[in-house]
Amino acid sequence: MEGLVTREFWRGRRVLVTGHTGFKGAWLSLWLETLGAEVTGLALSPGTTPNLFTLARPQIHALTGDIRDEDAVSRAVAASDPEIVFHLAAQSLVRRSYRDPLETISVNVTGTAVVLNALRTAKTLRAVVVATTDKVYRNLDDGRPFREDDPLGGHDPYSASKAAAELVTAAMADSFLEAPVATARAGNVIGGGDWSEDRIIPDIWRAAKSGVPLTLRHPDATRPWQHVLDPLSGYLLYAERLAAGANVPRALNFGPPPNETLTVGEVADTMLANLGTEQRWQRADDPGPREMKMLALDPSRAIATLDWRPQLDARAALAWTADWYRRFDQGADARALCLDEIARFSDRIVA
Template identity: 50%
Template sequence: MSTSWLGGLFGDVYAGRRVLVTGHTGFKGSWLACWLHSMGARVFGLALPPDAEPAHLPLLGLQFEEALVDLRNGPAVADALRRFEPEVVFHLAAQPLVRRSYREPHATFDTNVMGLVNLLEAVRAMPSVRVVVNATTDKCYQNLDTGRAYRETDALGGHDPYSASKACAEIVSASYRASFLAHDDGRGHPVALATARAGNVIGGGDWSEDRLIPDLVRAAMQGRITDIRHPGATRPWQHVLEPLSGYLLLGQRLWADPAACAEAWNFGPEAQGHLSVGEIVARFADEWPAVRHRLDTGPQPHEAALLHLDCRKAQHQLGWRPVWEAGTMLARTAAWYRGWHETGRVATRRDIQQYVADARRAGLEWASR
């Protein structure tokens, strides 16, 4: 896939642009860095070293500057921004795991809340930055298990420390936007800051602990059976490229009109993408017969039984909508892992190319040449 083939995406706003991706060593961050790099962006990374082996980012062979620092180290974060002088920041770095947050609540809040404060303080001091997209989660909502899809105006909350920390991150973002970034604040221009709330993402290259697809993949590669907890829990499942297209589209709109889109946005699947854990496991096993599972009946930490996102705001105001339905999402994900396991080939760039081609066929404006 050549950079020229991706020319024109998102109005070509990222070509030659200095773009910082925090969390670039993680699952979503590495996919985003690859997509930006393929569009001709000057990518910079800020994150801890990968915490899984194998890790997606090294498999991609990308060459760009990075700072392997902890968000909780404010001076190091500020030094990195001064060195990179980014124009656009996509903030994906986080402690992203619910079950780990029960074990490590202090570290979760420290990273997800004070780490964000450190980043935004560095942004305040950096005149080059014009756009910040802070990726949070669908779990930031006060989940009452009513069955209704959550809108951006619904109350924030969070039962577990991870969810609560992301609700806090939304409040911090709104506070910094109103107090400092929506006006000059000494930089010579405002900074457009928006938050993006996405559902459960899957795709090749995720080897995180305590995540459904990585657990299934590890077990399949080792000939083991996966224990499945909460099989009836329903989530808004989507391929990783779906929310990333939303983040990139949001960044484009923020660059063009900082005041119009600097707020919260949901990016989730259509109704048929809201599937139970049990349904995801069964359909993934259909794509890869080596996947075997059984029900884990032991005690489990609390997790929400039902999460739905209402994405009509992004559809109507940004012109964003999902591209791949559930069957395609699962087939592409299974093919990525099977291909890597059996041949060592990494299908990330091929998946991006196919996703863009499908978006063009669907008539999405961001994908037009």
């Protein structure tokens, strides 16, 4: 059925997820569990306290290892014998990439190459989806939404490392892998259970909890905000189509319509209101490293080729996110909160 994730495809499917202890990886692992997949995860130990993977408790075979460690990755591939692979493990923070550019490049470029090289031994492999980012494009800050055939680039180490990961992915796929390999470029993902550093939603939550003033470095910047389940639904649908041998592009954007972007300040205002706090934000005296003011994705190719569509606009995504954090702060179980949102979302797009 066009445009729908199918339980029949995922039931009993052997899936390897790298980066399962990260925010997006934890949500994906839990969703795959509800679909009946047999999931193996490979990642470093959780990097934040609290941590969504620990709290949501996805029922998967979780392995600890660095994706740059060839032995660890080979063991994970052998243990999982994967049919589908989602490569999400990455150093995903722009500001951290300024502090440690070599680590960022090593994880995102070499790590991707190590994972794809290890998959050469996967005998039953049917599809690989490599998650990159909306920041892989050469951004001239002219506000034009990026399309998949726009030039890749990156003015900061994180963006450049993910653009390089795109090139490495294409080269490894063309040279060594028979199964189809594709890259998925998502927008700025939000949702409950993100406690990362230097991200707007966790920063808002921490400010609301502590009463410390919320400081925004670039309140006028626009980004393609989307609830985490929207791009993940695209990843699942993409993998299904690739495994079925469908003639789909090997790189797709998953983001909201370009006219639905909000500024960082608008996101903060909306999130604070949804959290029920009277707290407001202030502009930082020092905005820190350079960031692009305008960023938008054109998702029309994913809509045309996969019949994928975002289900939540930015304000609905913020409402879902605030509700998750508010209920969590009131003592609700993180796993139950995630499963409830997955069920509500799945009612729209899962057959």
